[in-house]
Amino acid sequence: xxxxxxxxxxxxxxxxxxxxxxxxxxxxxxxxxxxxxxxxxxxxxxxxxxxxxxxxxxxxxxxxxxxxxxxxxxxxxxxxxxxxxxxxxxxxxxxxxxxxxxxxxxxxxxxxxxxxxxxxxxxxxxxxxxxxxxxxxxxxxxxxxxxxxxxxxxxxxxxxxxxxxxxxxxxxxxxxxxxxxxxxxxxxxxxxxxxxxxxxxxxxxxxxxxxxxxxxxxxxxxxxxxxxxxxxxxxxxxxxxxxxxxxxxxxxxxxxxxxxxxx
Amino acid sequence: xxxxxxxxxxxxxxxxxxxxxxxxxxxxxxxxxxxxxxxxxxxxxxxxxxxxxxxxxxxxxxxxxxxxxxxxxxxxxxxxxxxxxxxxxxxxxxxxxxxxxxxxxxxxxxxxxxxxxxxxxxxxxxxxxxxxxxxxxxxxxxxxxxxxxxxxxxxxxxxxxxxxxxxxxxxxxxxxxxxxxxxxxxxxxxxxxxxxxxxxxxxxxxxxxxxxxxxxxxxxxxxxxxxxxxxxxxxxxxxxxxxxxxxxxxxxxxxxxxxxxxx
Numbered sequence: 001x002x003x004x005x006x007x008x009x010x011x012x013x014x015x016x017x018x019x020x021x022x023x024x025x026x027x028x029x030x031x032x033x034x035x036x037x038x039x040x041x042x043x044x045x046x047x048x049x050x051x052x053x054x055x056x057x058x059x060x061x062x063x064x065x066x067x068x069x070x071x072x073x074x075x076x077x078x079x080x081x082x083x084x085x086x087x088x089x090x091x092x093x094x095x096x097x098x099x100x101x102x103x104x105x106x107x108x109x110x111x112x113x114x115x116x117x118x119x120x121x122x123x124x125x126x127x128x129x130x131x132x133x134x135x136x137x138x139x140x141x142x143x144x145x146x147x148x149x150x151x152x153x154x155x156x157x158x159x160x161x162x163x164x165x166x167x168x169x170x171x172x173x174x175x176x177x178x179x180x181x182x183x184x185x186x187x188x189x190x191x192x193x194x195x196x197x198x199x200x201x202x203x204x205x206x207x208x209x210x211x212x213x214x215x216x217x218x219x220x221x222x223x224x225x226x227x228x229x230x231x232x233x234x235x236x237x238x239x240x241x242x243x244x245x246x247x248x249x250x251x252x253x254x255x256x257x258x259x260x261x262x263x
Numbered sequence: 264x265x266x267x268x269x270x271x272x273x274x275x276x277x278x279x280x281x282x283x284x285x286x287x288x289x290x291x292x293x294x295x296x297x298x299x300x301x302x303x304x305x306x307x308x309x310x311x312x313x314x315x316x317x318x319x320x321x322x323x324x325x326x327x328x329x330x331x332x333x334x335x336x337x338x339x340x341x342x343x344x345x346x347x348x349x350x351x352x353x354x355x356x357x358x359x360x361x362x363x364x365x366x367x368x369x370x371x372x373x374x375x376x377x378x379x380x381x382x383x384x385x386x387x388x389x390x391x392x393x394x395x396x397x398x399x400x401x402x403x404x405x406x407x408x409x410x411x412x413x414x415x416x417x418x419x420x421x422x423x424x425x426x427x428x429x430x431x432x433x434x435x436x437x438x439x440x441x442x443x444x445x446x447x448x449x450x451x452x453x454x455x456x457x458x459x460x461x462x463x464x465x466x467x468x469x470x471x472x473x474x475x476x477x478x479x480x481x482x483x484x485x486x487x488x489x490x491x492x493x494x495x496x497x498x499x500x501x502x503x504x505x506x507x508x509x510x511x512x513x514x515x516x517x518x519x520x521x522x523x524x525x526x
Contacts, residue, residue: 037410168410
């Protein structure tokens with residue numbers, strides 16, 4: 001693990017290489033997935049419907065910088081000619097004498113290599129049958145995804161999205177956007193049904209007190225109260241006890257003198 | 264951190280809840296993303312074009328088991344009623360007093376909670392403008408994605424894909440490297456002085472209601488209430504708000520008819 005990789009260190013990002021993509025929509029969706037996670041270098045090998053592609057541009061949905069900079073090659077060998085280290089994505093592990101890793105390890109390795117100035121890339125196969133064995137043989141490492149063996153149907157754009165996401169995450173060095181600690185695990189919060197029931201009970205009990213000054217103010221005040229009850233993460237037992245408290249206040253309402261015999 | 268979570272331990276998987284989804288294609292694509300990574304419980308709140316949806320089924324592309332089992336609800340409250348712990352996905356961090364985490368931490372937490380038998384779920388908003396503040400307020404934690412701020416355009420199915428992927432990865436137990444460092448708690452509980460002030464205020468307000476049935480029972484009941492308020496870890500602001508709630512009940516006590524002009 002490269003602990004020293006900071007988001008500030010400008011590791012060279014991997015190229016995404018789509019081999020013989022068939023549908024422009026998928027090329028555009030891949031570009032869009034890349035843009036979300038700071039990848040920019042998109043290369044195509046012999047796109048079926050030629051290039052440029054209106055469908056690709058439409059599907060890129062704003063990631064036009066990437067689409068405009070696409071480079072098209074006739075062969076996979078040409079597309080990776082300037083790269084130092086190449087991954088090949090495959091849906092199933094093949095009988096090839098190569099290392100096989102998942103996207104997280106791949107991203108960590110790609111970032112470490114990029115930090116050393118290596119030019120890297122990832123090959124993705126055509127929609128229907130992926131990469132040929134000859135194309136996989138051009139790569140240094142096989143990248144595969146930990147999908148459900150009973151339902152493995154990632155499309156190209158999804159496969160690009162996942163490795164792009166891991167690429168960006170690998171550069172955050174523990175700094176995924178996090179504001180606060182999560183609530184304690186061992187304290188088991190009640191179901192939302194019970195929590196909402198408590199909220200509603202409190203609001204109903206407060207209505208006759210004038211707590212909600214005006215009908216206009218009520219929604220905001222309700223939301224503030226709900227935020228407090230939500231944040232507290234009450235258990236079922238705690239909620240039952242709090243119903244009792246509110247019920248006690250309710251029963252007294254309207255009783256002259258404020259002295260109650262209870263019950 | 265629960266190092267003992269093995270892929271073999273059948274942690275209860277989170278439900279995916281799409282709030283007011285507009286396009287059947289997106290529902291189907293979300294189902295397909297789920298199936299790739301072993302999620303099965305898909306819930307819809309008020310889908311715009313009704314349910315069932317031919318477009319959803321077509322886009323699910325084989326994930327028909329999930330589509331057939333979809334449950335549809337009228338409100339988000341109903342959709343999460345049976346859940347113990349809920350995440351809300353948002354594109355930007357809002358000014359709400361909730362923890363905010365990325366998908367990796369969320370998946371780790373969801374798996375740990377699932378292993379303890381907690382029912383969990385993740386809310387995703389409608390295509391154009393996401394979740395409303397009221398919907399986010401129903402959740403315990405905000406989930407956000409570390410996307411490129413200059414190009415953030417994950418669609419619903421992609422957002423579902425990423426958390427589903429992290430869910431599956433979190434069950435692989437070290438086959439993929441995971442981050443474990445938890446961030447500092449920055450929800451700051453009030454000082455004990457303020458907490459005790461709240462306890463005393465509540466007890467004083469409850470005395471005339473008869474909540475404490477007999478003088479003998481009062482000490483135990485006080486202790487139970489104090490345990491609840493203590494455990495909740497209220498902040499100073501939350502305590503001030505709760506004083507207001509108790510004060511509203513107090514003011515109404517003894518007013519004939521229970522109707523108050525407020526103030």
